Amino acid sequence: MKIAVVIDSSTGIKDVENYKDLYLVPLMITKENGEQVKDDENLSFDEFYALNDSQLLKTSQTVPGNMLGKWDELLKTYNQVICLLLSKGLSGQYNTFRMFSQEEEYKGKVFVIDTNGVSIILKRQVLRALELKEQGKSGEEILNIIEEETKKFNCFIIPKSLDQLVRGGRISKAAAGLAKILKITPILKYNGEIDKEDKTRTFKKAIEQAITLLDKRSTNDKKVIDLSYSRVDSEVLDMVKDLIKEKGFELGLLEEMPNTITCHTGRETFALGIWDK
Missing domain, CATH: 3.40.50.10170 (Rossmann fold)
Structure with a gap:
């Protein structure tokens, strides 16, 4: 065959x-x-x-x-x-x-x-x-x-910047402006569709929270997180990779985000995914 x-x-x-x-x-x-x-x-x-x-x-x-x-x-x-x-x-x-x-x-x-x-x-x-x-x-x-x-997968998407979501009409300028003032970063759940999961103060805390959620929801003893990202400063990417390792996870796939997703989310967006057994 x-x-x-x-x-x-x-x-x-x-x-x-x-x-x-x-x-x-x-x-x-x-x-x-x-x-x-x-x-x-x-x-x-x-x-x-x-x-x-x-x-x-x-x-x-x-x-x-x-x-x-x-x-x-x-x-x-x-x-x-x-x-x-x-x-x-x-x-x-x-x-x-x-x-x-x-x-x-x-x-x-x-x-x-x-x-x-x-x-x-x-x-x-x-x-x-x-x-x-x-x-x-x-x-x-x-x-x-x-x-x-x-x-058998869990995945979260975290946009560091909300600019593209505003441009595309997915959130209002007023909501994005308020989030920026309050340093609020959304955590979006991906399960075939994209939905709101949580929000935190600061981008770093959002990444940490997403890793914690993945850890709680996974049944896999092998702790591997796949990471996808749109264009971002190397310092920010290194920080995210370091946080994954500090939480006891191995970094699996490390991929630049597909263009067709970045069209909607914009620069400085991260996706973290983990698979069950």
Whole structure:
């Protein structure tokens, strides 16, 4: 059984050539003038941040023709294709391509997994799928295992700056201004969707609180935290890494946040994730 794995750019993986049988069909980034840019390996982080700083960017689903074209191409040399895409709680991406996978020419050949994932959560799931594939599991078996394991992560998102959330209309200028005066930093819970969990005084305390919450909610004896971040001063990044280690955790994945997430959260945002057994 020969299986290909297809991802979108919400994993943050751009160097798919370094992984066996892994293929990227990117999400789209839309400029203020309506022009769309593929969020693929040709869009560097520096180019993205220059764009993001100059205007309010939006994100949209993978162009269906590009995804279906990739499936058709891969099915010429692979028996099955599995897709691990952005969480259905953040985008219609999963529902769109799950529907297409049920059409006659793809049924039983293309499996679109309900990941509830993004960034470091989704990357862990991709690595798991590649591992299962190498163990000889079928597309259906991989889908069932990954979907069962989606219940086993905890993740928190902490924006150091609220500027991008204001620009995108997700919080008001007045609320952001008050938070800045009071030095309040929100802690957001991620479980396939983003929701408010808590708030603290100062960014450092927010990171410490998030680590404490992860420790309490995890059943895994192996204490490993994955960390994703958007562009931030090296001193701040080092502080976060040090806090993780000071709390007795090992640092697992350390990844720059996918562009399609930074479009919404902006610079100086951190995501911390941990998996149960």
